[in-house]
Amino acid sequence: MFLAVAEGGTVRAAAEALEVNHATIIRGIGRLEERLETKLFDKPSSGYRLTDAGTDIVDLARQMSMASSQLEAKIFGRDQGVSGPLRLTLPVSFATDLLMPTLVKFRAAYPDIALEIIGSGAVINLGNREADVALRVVVGDRTPPENLYGTRLCEFHTGHYAHRNLLTDRSPPAAWLLGADEVVPSGWQPGSGVKMATTPIRFAEMRSQFEAARAGMGITLLPCFLGDADPDLVRVPAGPITRAGEIWLLTHADTRQTKRVRLLCDHIRVAMRGFAGRLAGRIEGGDTSLR
Structure with a gap:
């Protein structure tokens, strides 16, 4: 609790990180200060600020936290049972639009494994058991x-997709549908006379971009497996199909031999290799060029 407050700066942030009530954090910090007979935080209205004593021990607290996580990982790595908790982290679209049937089969085969699915694009730390298995898109040669x-x-x-009605001669100008950090594509223009609006539309996450494209709002960049699978969407003429990275299945060195980790990895590995063509943007009987 001390470390969570020190890193989050507020009791609220610490409570959210540890998924406990904020009053529990306050009582915990109070007990620690009483035990150490020193004040660890100043408490101005803007948040908690470390005192000199708190600053002196924060690095030791991080070392203790790391050692505790390593201890848990070592013990978890020896567990050969097919019951108990198991955390999987993967991009949201992989969970909802690609692997859910695989996870349903895994759950049916091993009902005593308490699977937790963390749909997120954030890099979750496997070393401190925030997750046990990770499916990640790795960019470049890393x-x-x-x-x-x-x-x-x-x-x-990935490729650029739009509703098929936007590619007709009478369609209104299409907007570029962009994520928060995306820019209007340069070096190519949509083919077949597609008219483009001068102002793009931005979204905070990909699912909204996807639904906007399906509704006919404009052109957006999507994973090929997602865009190609939707009957309302088509690839934009002249738009490149681009290699965005490689998909890796990751586990921690200390926990990869745990039986339930191995079982989940086996299911995912088989399923993802079956999806390799879709993930690479290959369409049976269609355009298979990659650029």
């Missing part, structure tokens, strides 16, 4: 850190 065990599964491609 490889997993030394403390992680990784399997490269397949390549991941």
Whole structure:
């Protein structure tokens, strides 16, 4: 609790990080200060600020937290049971639009495994057991850190998609549908006379972009497996299909031999290799060029 407050700056942030009531955090900090017979935080209205004594011990607290996580990982790594908690982190679209049937089959085969699915694009720390298995898109030539065990599964491609009605001669100008950090594509223009609006529309997350494209709002960049699977969407003429990275299945070196980790990895590995063509943007009987 001390470390969560020190890193979050407020009791609220610490309570959210630890998923406990804020009053529990306040009582915990109070007990620690009483035990150490020193004040660890000043408490101005803007948040909690470390005192000199608190600053002196915060690095030791981080070391204790890391050692505790390593201890848990070592014990978890010896567990050969097919029951108990198991955390999987993966991009939201992989969970909702690609792997959910696989996870349903896994759940049916091993009902005593308490699977927790963390749909997120954030890099979650496997070393401190925030997750046990991670499916990640790795950009460039990077490889997993030394403390992680990784399997490269397949390549991941993206393309530009729009509702098929936007590609007709009478359609209104299409907007570029962009994520928060995306820019209007340069170096190519939509083919077949597609008219483009001068002002783009921005979204905070990909699912909204996807639904906006399906509704006919404009052109957006999507994973090929998502855009190609929707009957209302088509690839924009002249738009490149781009290799965005590689998909890796990752586990921690200390926990990868845990039986339920191995079982989940086996299910995901088989499923993702079956999806390799879709993930690479290959369409049966259609355009298979990659650029």
